[in-house]
Amino acid sequence: MRMRRKKHLIPRMERCGDLWVREPELSCGRWLSGRTEEELHLEIGCGKGRFTVLTAASLPSVLLVAIEKTQNVLLTAMERTEALGLSNIRFLDVDASGLASMFALGEVSRIYLNFSDPWPGQRYEKRRLTSPRFLSIYGQILRPGGEIHFKTDNRGLFDYSIAQFPAAGYDLEQVTYDLHGPGICGVMTDYEEKFHEAGTPICRCVARWRGENSR
DSSP states (O other): OOOOOOTTHHHHHHHTTTTBOSOGGGGTTTTTTTOSOOEEEEEEOOTTSHHHHHHHHHOTTEEEEEEOSOHHHHHHHHHHHHHHTOOSEEEEOSOGGGGGGTSOTTOEEEEEEESOOOOOSGGGGGGSTTSHHHHHHHHHHEEEEEEEEEEESOHHHHHHHHHHHHHTTEEEEEEESOTTTTSOOSOOOHHHHHHHHTTOOOEEEEEEEOSOOOO
């Protein structure tokens, strides 16, 4: 079901203007310039921003850039950030296919992929955020040894992804098919909490980039 458009959507987004980067290409290679943060992390598909704000609050030395294409959803994440007074988050309403024009070679230390759309069926493979197409893009912006933290409730997508990571130049670490089985582990997204409460196992892995940056 499509979310109803929020009232005064654009004016409310503009009130969060310091958080909303509308021309990210202008920041390419300069995201940390003049800032106190030491690392740049990227979250692709931040949703309503629960994971975003809790993670940024726990990592004050990190600038977290969060992407969400749906402005209706992005507004909730930005207003959450404003309410908490967090200054180490920036938001983009862009498509992840253009990341190489927004971030320089090796500029990103970590990428979060939380509960991405599984895009089932062979015809939609290129749209998956863990497809060879996207893993190649991440390899351009991740520093050598940089990480992708991937979580999903979809076992089919997880099995597909852990086969793709090594083939694309990533080493797999911390692979689990039931992340919260022994007890809550790490920061949850809004969706993740619902899945966990419903008894759905959460799959997670870390993929470490072992390649060299090139374009």
